[in-house]
Amino acid sequence: MQPTMQQLDIFADSRDVMLRNDVLEQLQQRNATAARTALERLAAEYPGDGALSAMTALVRDLGSGSTAPFADHAALASARRHLEDEVVPAARRVLPAQTVHAWLAPCWRALAARAATLAFRGTDAVNHAAPLWLLAGDWAAAREAVEGIESWWRIPAPLAWMTEARYRAAGLDAAWPLLAELAWLAPARFAALLSALGDASLDTLRRRFDAAFPGTGEVDDYAWFPAWLLVGKPALAGRLGEARVQRNRAASRATALLGEILRREHEGDQHELVNLRQEFSRLHAGLFDTYMATRKVQHR
Structure with a gap:
């Protein structure tokens, strides 16, 4: 029996789907040669196909595969922009959503490896291997890259990278000391990292902090997040006592002081508590009132 005209239309409509799937299959296998062949077949039969430009970007990226170290930060910046502006949107355009991150990981890994010899520059922090290793999902390599930066714990960007690497590798409990240090040093980066981590318990704590902390409502309030947290979660x-105290920052001193207050409370040293509480109240009167409300005692 001869196929009907309607059946022929269905076959024609499904042909482009089949050809697109052929390209996608080879892309997901990261087979550059086979992907290029499948792409050429799709382009020849359906030159106006809407997925062609995105698929072409991915096939080209698969075939580029340079492993040569970047000559300088400008070369890394150019390669990173290409990946961010062309390859990432293309992957999101044509690949199944659940596979995009895994497909892009080798791309970020290749950039990170090529950037390994580039020194950290504070004015151009993003062009360093560490954040690329994070995007690649290699937490150990990210940690190693950060450790190569002198006094990294005193610099917002590498401290944020190390904090994320610690969280991804070992979980929230292990990351608390670095989260505290980041909050004190760079409240805006701390807030941004909380959003990036997507941790349900952290998100809940952040909402409670936003609603209850007696501050100005500005992003700098997050410097007090560790001290506020300690009031409610002694x-x-x-864990927070493991953080490096930043003596030049009131919020850091307050957190350390509150840790000492909690210890004295446990020991029942009422005389010393009076002095410590007075010192705490001078650092942040509103948070001190919150603390005292949980103790149901009168400040003397």
């Missing part, structure tokens, strides 16, 4: 005193 069990974290040990």
Whole structure:
């Protein structure tokens, strides 16, 4: 029996789908040669196909595969912009959503490896291997890259990278000391990292902080997040006590002081508590009132 005209139309409509799927299959296998062949077949039969430009960008990226170290930061910046502006949108355009991150990971890994010899520059922090290793999902390599930066814990960008690497590799409990240090040093970066981590418990704490902390409502309030957290969750005193105290920052001193207050409370040293509480109240009166409300005692 001869196929009807309607059946022929269905076959014609499904032909482009089949050819697109052929390209996608080879892309997901990262087979550059086979992907290029499949792409050429699709382009020959359907030159106006809407997925052609995105697929072409991905096939070209698969075939580029340079492993040569970047000569300078400008070369890395150019390669990174290409990946961010062309390859990433193309991957999101044509690949299944659940596979995009895994497909892009080798791309970021290749850039990170090529950037390994480039020194950290504070004025151009994004062009360094560490954030690329994070995008590649290699937490150990990210940590190693950050450790190569002198005094990284005193610089917002590498401290944020190390904090994320610690969280991704070992979880929230292990990351608390670095999260505290980041909040004190760079509140805006701390807030941005909380959003990026997507941790349900952190998101809940952040909402509570935003609603209850007696601050100005500005992003700098997040410097006080560790101290505020300690008021409500004294069990974290040990973890937060591992953070490097930044004596030139009131919020850091307040967190350390509150840890000492909690210890004195446990020991029942009422005389010393009076002095410590007075010192705490001078650092942040509103947070001190919050703390005292949880103790149901009168400040003397």
